[in-house]
Amino acid sequence: MYKKTLRDYHVHSLHSIDSQSTISTICQKAIELEIKEIGFADHVDFDPNDSGYNFFDYNAYTLAINNVRSIYGNKVVIRKGIEVDYQYCFENKLKRWIQDKDFDFIIGSVHYINHEHIYQLTKRRSIETVIESYVNEVIYSIRSRLFDIIGHFALDYILYIGEKKREESNFIYQASDAFQEMIANNLYLEINTKYLRSVYKETLPSSWLIKLYAENGGHLFSVGSDAHLVEEVGTGIRDVLDFLASFNPIIY
Ligand SMILES: [Zn+2]
């Protein structure tokens, strides 16, 4: 029986370079919204070109999480996660870094390929090439066995930013390749609501890809707002949980 526990497993605090929100205010907001589980997923970046490189402070983060657990732990379940920027070229570095750390969950997200942001890549390469590279990088991230959740699978968003007519049917095989790899490795597919708050107005991945994942036999999901502001916490989550109900889901 599918239990629709309200949860948000992708929230950024000031332990990420691109958020100013304290962990404490986010917990207060979650309680106000009756969210039962809040998953912090601050950025960890291994690319020296990334503005977030070396920003994440594991000890400070751990202290802050322990602190809010002692204050709000009886009102909301607080999970200590991270969102790792996965690039194949930094996989060994990541493995070494992660060894002596303790997290409740790890999201693996592809933002860059070979040091170049996907957005930039779409400006100078064909959309077919970018999608092929993206799917390959996601498959490498799955095979690394370092992650619990695959963050914001963005195949259709790449079509969108590439400003090409969205001929989704051309990319079914690539998407299925990635999904089959996730399913074989028991990884959770994140449904990220960040771009519901933009002109794109779709989840990452959007509904046709979620259906395709389910058709391939996938039923492990995670839901996250990717909030960088307190007021974004939990946005779109109820609708996503309703939408997932028909796929016999197990939610992280
Ligand atoms: Zn991300």
Ligand SMILES: [Zn+2]
């Ligand atoms: Zn994020």
